[in-house]
Amino acid sequence: MVANNTDKIWGGRFTAPTHKFVEQFTASVSYDQRLAHYDIMGSIAHVRMLADVDILSTADAALIISGLEQIAQDIDAGQFQWLTALEDVHMNIEAALVERVGNVGKKLHTGRSRNDQIATDIRLYLRDEIDLICENINKVLNELLILAADHAATIMPGFTHLQAAQPVTFGHHLLAWAEMLLRDHGRLHDCRKRLNLLPLGSAALAGTSYPIDRAQVAKALGFDGITQNSLDAVSDRDFAIEFSAAASLIMMHLSRFSEEMVMWMSPACGFIDLGDAWCTGSSIMPQKKNPDIPELIRGKTGRVYGDLLALLTVMKAQPLAYNRDNQEDKECLFDAIDTVKLCLFAYAGLLPTMTVNKERMYTAAAAGFATATDLADYLVVNGLTFRDAHAVVGKTVQFAIQHNKDLASLTLPELQKFSAVIKQDVFSVLELAGSVSARDHVGGTAPKQVKAAIKRLKKQIK
């Protein structure tokens, strides 16, 4: 046999050794080694199938599988040496296999290509990561439900345009976040369903001439089925993009939540405090206790959006089938996964440390004429049209501002100056508690509805 002119697995047709720069530039092992266990899992399922269809002998398959299992143990023990010269996770493992079990290891790659191999690895890996992220979402959801139960009747100003608009319960506000996270969970679930198909067997791009059993491998690896077009299967990264889009939405939600926490914790607002163990201080201003965790989460949102955009761009001009551009999918995907996991973990830890200053919340709600709409509705019930009622209440608010009072502290004669239909019972709607309790329908802010929503959400969290 003619010797290779390079020491590469693929070096047969090359006349010069690879330039060091090219070796570095094309290598992915520094980051794709995180796929090692999925790579080995895929290889073992592939080899078992090759033996079952008589492409490999049972003895060869057993040797290869035990070699791969040893490699997996070495990787776990931190005793595996990853070499840039061997380019990627696949060739590092294959070379180690041949070193361990000899020439029989060279049979592992029968009937497959790194192109279908990497597509399989990423799907297996992402599937597990999605499950972990869903668990993390559930943890945050449970913390939100605990807080919401404590604050089903706690009154705060609800805002539009960041101005006190109508009183709401803090529990209702927290459950708005729960609804968002529940949708996020659903999106990840959808993404997982679509990605859970086996690409292996597509080989480089056209399929393989060996009589392989793809369905067997799919079953062994827990896939719901097999991909239906080899050209598509080796080049498709939709699942990574879908995931990153779902991750971007999670980050957008967490970022909005973070923004509110920062605002609520500001001494100017003073609605909440976060535990000392979950805040940091200033190196110059001794009095400071800063909400760095929510701020960092708000800040990290940008990188996940960036990951999504990078992935979309990696794919946008690629002709079928596999191109090396695809290797650029990994760092973005890994970063989106790591970031979203970290931020959800942070939220699950941070939320239980939140304490609420009910007085500050109540005072802010009372100060903002937040029951003006309730007064208008009261006038409508007593015979005015809504537009006339709106005008009456506008004048009443103007009067209250001039006299430095809130609506509930105006006297009955003062109120009656603006409309004769106003009677003593008006005070029950001007009171904040009456206002929130009146919004007693599914989706409304009444404490009763908050409690019902918590029950419903508990059932929906899977």
Ligand code: ARG
């Ligand atoms: N490291 C490559 C990737 O991440 C694996 C597939 C390489 N295939 C190839 N024909 N060069 O996509």
